[in-house]
Amino acid sequence: MSGPGTPWTEHRTPEGRPYWYHTIERRSVWEKPSELKTPRERALEATPWKEYKSGDRSYYVHNVTKESTWTLPAELKQILEQYPVDGDAAPSPSLAVASPHVGGATQSPAMARSPAASQSPYPMSQASPRHTAAASSARGPDLNSPNPLQHRGADQASGSNTPLNQPSNASRAPTSTHQSMSGSTEINFKGDKEAAEAAFIQLLRETGVDVDWTWETTMRTIITNPLYKALKTIAERKAAFNKHIDALRQQRATEAAARMESLRPAFKQLLTNDSRIKSYSSFATAKKFLSTTAVWKQAQSEEETRQVFEAVMKNLQQAEREEEAKLKNRNREMLMALLKTFEADVFTRWRDAHRTVLESQEYIDDPHLPSMDLSEMLVVFEELIRGIEKDADASRRRDLEKKRRKERQNRDEFKLVLRNLKEEGKIVARSTWGEVYPLIKDDNALLRVVGQSGSTPLDLFYDLVDELDQELERQTADALQHISKLGHEVTPTTTAEEFLTWTTTVDVPLPTLKQIHTELVSFLAAEEQRTATEARKKLERKFRHQIEDLRYAFKKCDPPLDLDADWQTVTQRMHDKDEWKQAEKEDERVPRWAWDKFVRRQKEKELESEGRKRKDLPERTKAEDAKEEAPIKRARRDDDESEPEEGEV
Structure with missing residues (x-):
């Protein structure tokens, strides 16, 4: 203002x-x-006395002398009497505040006059009830409130004849009223918090507080009403305010939902009956064509209309999608059934299947199949082919499993044949395939196993022989352990009778004992021979210089020595040579070792010379020569560990 x-x-x-x-x-x-201040405001501002609150009581402080008193100072009393609040120049109560009281604490006058303090809605003193209603009515339009009920509530308050303008539901609790020192009327509900809260909410309801009101706006509107003090603390008042706002919002939401439910059928009929409205039409389009209809005007606001329209359109679009999905599934099932009648296989191509479908009478007569998208038809065809491939794979796996089962049965039958031969003694340890094959070459069990996957007949035979060999080794170890306990020892000269006598109490079959004796004697003889050979090689390495000298003498002998001559002839011709005498001096066996090595080397050289001469012979002859020369070369590698001769690398 x-x-x-x-x-x-x-x-x-x-x-x-x-x-x-x-x-x-x-x-x-x-x-x-x-x-803009009224005379009353100027007079109150000029006085050094300021009002403060302590609970529900007011006290006054002198700014200069710092004197405080519970009674109304005479200076303030004179100003209040000189400038009545209901005069023409009565100021707004919120502007007459000199020192607001907030939460039981007081503020200084400087703080009260600051911009922050000007927001506080708590006045130093309250005006009379008649002036309270008038001030509320006069100030209501200035609060920028969007709810016109505020003015109606203020008019009702100004027209009331009751001093307190007390709501009817507040009469449940005993209340008392008294005049404050500033002349305002105060209410006391004597501890009945529910009645006080009901009276405060009734005040909010009669004032017209709506859901879009803020607490600050509401407080400024109702602060001059005596029922404002029905609740004693700010927290209680704000909680009651929030409770009232929540109740209003819930009520509005319930009413809006009820209106929506009542409007939805009519809007649905309106939108579906108009051919200009499609499922994808916007609200602006519907408003353009239907805004003048009675059904459209039933909504209270455009926002409510939009909500009903969007809800109805959402249901229509959902119904259309469900119908499209149903038709799509139906077309896919029909096309799948049609494709299955063509006896397609894994090699069927989409081009041939598509042409066959388009030419079929079922496709032509169906009202919906021709409208089916090509990509959907291709998806159905791929699903069919996957099913066919899956069936083919399953059939192939069944055939493979059947084949594997049959092959396993054939191997088991062949194993049984081998076991029978073992029981008959025809397959023993160290048996060879060449010994057993003539016995089973015409057996059907062998013929069925030959050529199939998995283990071959030879593998199965060696599996059995390996088992027998392991068993034989165990029995041999038992027999040798028993002989050792008796204090005997098996040598290459041990006879079969002696061996069987020593192993009479051993739990080994007699044929196996004979086989063990044969193998042991052979093994020991071979070991003895190998030991002798090793000793000879050791001596040859020891006398290698004498051997090489004597070999050189054999080579330079004139006339040359006959390689096929007997040892007596060689001795007669070479015994006078110094190399011969030196060799015999070292060991009488050295000349013989030298002669044997000389003969062997000369024969090898002759074979090599003949091989170079026959370099252009057919491949078959060369292969035969290589076979003949191989044992000689291998023997030379095994036996000849001496130094090379002159000219040799």
Whole structure:
């Protein structure tokens, strides 16, 4: 508000906080300018006394002398009597505050006059009930409230004849009223919090507090009403306010849902009956064609209309999608059944299947199949081929499993044949395939196993022989252990009778004992021979210089020695040679070793010379020569460990 002829104009923030703007100087202030203050406000501002609250009681402090008193000072009493609150110049109660009381604590006068303190809705003193209602009515339109019920609630408050304007439901609790020192009326519910809360909510309801009101706006509207003090603390008042707002929102939501349910069938019929409205039409399109209809006008607001429209369109679109999905599944099932009648296999191509489908009478006569998309038809064909491939794979796996089972049965039958030969003694340890094959070459069990996958007949035979060999080794170890306990030893000269006598109490069959004796004697003889050979080689390495010298003498002998001559002839011709005498001096066996080595080497050289001469012979002859020369070369590698002769590498 602003006075006539003054450049100050009053405004409010979105939160409801007032401020004043100077139109000429273009500046704004939070504190009310002096030009706009009433005489009462100026007089209260000039006095050094300021009012403060302690609970529900007021006390006054002198700013200069710091004197405090519970009684109303005479100076303040005189100002209040001189400037009555219901006069023409009565200021707004919120502007007459000099020192607000917040949460039981007091603020300094400087704080009360600050912009932050100007937001506080708690006045130093409250006006009479008649003036409270009038001030509320006069100030209501300035709160930027979107709800017009605020003015109606203020009018009801100003027209009430009751001093307290008390709601009917507050009469449940005993209440008492008394006049404060500033002349306002106070209410006391005597501890009945529920009644006090009901009275406060009734005040909010009669004031017209709506869901879009803020607590600050509501507080400024109801602060001058005596029922404002029905609840004693700010927390209780704000909780009651939130409870009232939540109840209003729930009520509005319930009413809106009920209206939506009642409007939805009519809107659905309206939208489905109009051919201009499609399932993809927007709200703007529907509004353009249907805004003048009675059904459209039943909604209370455009937002409600939009919500009903979107809900109905969502249901229509869902129904269309379900219908399309149902038709799509039906077409796929029909096409799958049609493709199965063509006896397709894994080699069927899509081009041939598609042409056959298009030419079929079922496809032509069906009302929906021709509208089927080509990609959907291809998906159905691929699904059919996958099913055919799956069946083919399953059949192939069954055939493979049947084949593996049959092959396993054939191997088991052949194993049984080998076991029978073992029981008959025809397969023993160390048996060879060449010995057993003539016995089973015409057996059907062998013929069925030959050529199939898995283990061959030879593998199965060696498996059995390996088992017998392991058993024979165990029996041999038992027999030798028993002989050792008796204090005997098996040698290459041990006879079969002696061996069987020593092993009479051994749990080994007699044929096996004979076989063990034969193998042991053979093994020991071979070991003895090998030991002798090793000893000879050791001696040859020891006398290698004498042997090489004597070999050289054999080579230089004139006339040359006959390689096939007997040892007596060689001795007669060479016994006078110094090399011969030196060799015999070292060991009488050295000349013989030298002669044997000389003969062997000369024969090898002759064979090599003949091989070079027959270099151009057919391949078959060369292969035969290689076979003949191989044993000689192998023997030379095994026996000849002496130094090479002259000219040899």
